[in-house]
Amino acid sequence: MKLSRKAATGAAALIIVASVAGCSSTAASTNELSFVTDKSWDFEKFSAVSEDDMDVALDPAYYADQNAFQAFIKQSFRSNKAPGLFTWHTGSSLEDLVAEGLVAETTEIWEKAVADGNVSESVKDLYTIDGAQYCTPISVDDWVMYYDKRTFADLGLEVPTTWDEMMTTADTLVDAGVAPFWNSGGNPWAFVWFQILTAGTDVDLYNDLVAGDAKFTDPEVVEVMNVWLDMKEKGYFTDPGSKTPAETQIKDQEVAMIPFGTWYSSTLDTVGLESGKDWGVFPIPNVNPDQDVVPVATETAPVCVPESSAQKDLGLEYSEWWMGATAQTAWSEQQGNLPFNPKATAGTEEFQAIGEEYTDPKYVFYLRYYEAAPAPILTASLDEFTGFMTNPGDPMPYLEGIQRVADEYWSEH
Template identity: 40%
Template sequence: MFRSRVATLGVAALVLAACGANDAAEPKKKTELTLYNDKGAWSKYFEEMGALSRQAIGLGMKPSGYTDSAQYQAFVKASFRTDVKPDLFTWQTGGMLEEIVKQRQVADTTAVWQEAIKAGDLSQDLAPYYTVGGKQYCVPLNVAYWGMFYNKKIFDRYGLKPPATWDDLVGIAETLKKNGVKAFYHTSVLFSFVWFEQLMAGTDPDLYDRLSTGKAKYTDPGVVAVMERWKALIDAGYFINPGDKTDPGDVLKNGKAAMVSFGTWFNTSMTQREMKAGADYGFFVIPNVNPALPKTSMIFESGPLCALAEAADPDASMRYLKWWTTAQAQEKWATTRGDVSANPKVAIADQALGAVTKDAGSGTYRLVNRYFEATPPPVLTAALDGFGAFVTEPGTYKEVLEGIQKAADDYWSTHQ
């Protein structure tokens, strides 16, 4: 009997041990996710979304924000090889998304997209920006339409109105110059591409698209002509110092420049500074340089919210992405930031932004993928450096284009 009892106890111990091992092997279900992002200034808004998601689906979210884009990208890529992994993270569409999909690092969200499109929470028109190899990855963190934010008080002071043509816009810049006011903001770091993409898209959007696929060269006459036009605007004295470190939100508020070209997400910078739309500032669509184009070119971007393919709790991450696309989540996300939404059901309070969103969705504009997403990463790196040098020394534009084209030649020689 003693031997039998010992044997019974031994079997029981093995069973308990096996159960313990299985319990340890099972991933712990999360009640709060960490969202790493490159939008540190939006921490307040992410926190509010985390509080709402906890109430709505029992799953909280805590943001961990970076303000330096290069450092953030390096962190996320390093996390693929370490145990410190984000549950959710922000990224870019285009070449950067394709890169991490090919590395099998990002979760497939095809089912989320199909369900959201069927429910009317996402537009089919957005899907191509998130499609790699016939499948969708990530969901839209935000969408943005690019145009010009302007200081309304400065415009009113000199009797200025939003321009209907490119010549009108240049005329406004000239009037401001005569009154000692810089017309435009630009910078030599990160967003150094803004005026290149706007001038290219407004002059020859087909050429712009061919550049992004290697079917045109940066040394082609049409691109050179755009750089010469850009140089002429700088030489005319319409821009502030590109090395000025003042936040562009403060630049517009304090009148250091009368106009700032950014995506509709920049509206958040205005609301953060307690500026009122229609009274303190306004927004207009930038006219084409070439008036013969059939549609006005509008720069468009959509930033992804992603989950890892090997997330700590894949079900929780996917549940959060699914909730993020809903009208409940998107109405809160858009309203608190004073921005537009990827969900067509969400009404936009700001009249100007609401009109742009409606018109963009109805096909009024030719939507042009933002340069940052449209351009392959190695070419983009060379271009950001090149444009940054150009705005400081405009006379170097030919050397700048040659340098970017060298990077493009190197890239497209191995990528068809």
């Protein structure tokens, strides 16, 4: 039984589990590959590309509920219901599956892809655990600053290339009654400005924090938080408690700039904003002008093969194909994002240009905070950063709250 996207989204977990079991048993004798995902992307449309190019079609089942999705994935590994492919996350959640021997190794695929120039070593690093690789990327989304071309044109603003220029632009926007930057509390986006400000000040400090080699209460981190506080007090941000989506706010010209990964372009499409006409993108400048490199946050959507899957070989074949230029060009055209394969063509001129810009060696890429921070520390961070945004003031109590959790976590790891 194959679920439609609409039906799958609204289905109860029990129905979805039953459907996946059915897909697994029927797909094994055909060129259909059972695929379980927590993404809302149109995999049926993409499946038509793989069916034409390699005679393998995806048979997707969609989970709208994250808890039900994770529960089924972990349970299916210990039964005959393991799908041929499933979506997951990098970082600690992948490390947990690898530690239990539940995910197929993809080292050979990665070695060939890097040798063929289809993917960079820096992306490979995101999938490396104890010297081996696991899973492969559906997409790798670099972070950019989206900006409203209409508002910029109305106010005669140029795209900023330095932090000081961006702050001057923010002052002009405030004077015009437009919020310069989108800013949201809660899960999952409360980390965004901490990530931008910390890495933009000292990317080594950022990496030390997520690795447990620096403390959130260190003076350098307090200084970063005070930059955030100063921006807050100058009125640079939208209401962190607003229930209005960022894409609606920029459509209505209530906010001028939104920091997000390149995947966000498809979200802007949903409110009728056109790339190159209504919005553009630019690299987020360093806070610290003396930092020799320009850090760029990156996030990636992995697709993984269960070690126990009856379709393991087919799943690995599909994973390798998805990294190629044909698949990445088709995926970028469908999703509007930036392909990680340099031989592929971006679906928009905006991303084609930013992709070329990011090949400059001055740009270095770091894993976004949501994946880089261990889960308990991430949870505490989202709570404390939300508190800081909604009740701005001395950052130390908020940082101490995160550090208490970090001390406990790192004492055991």
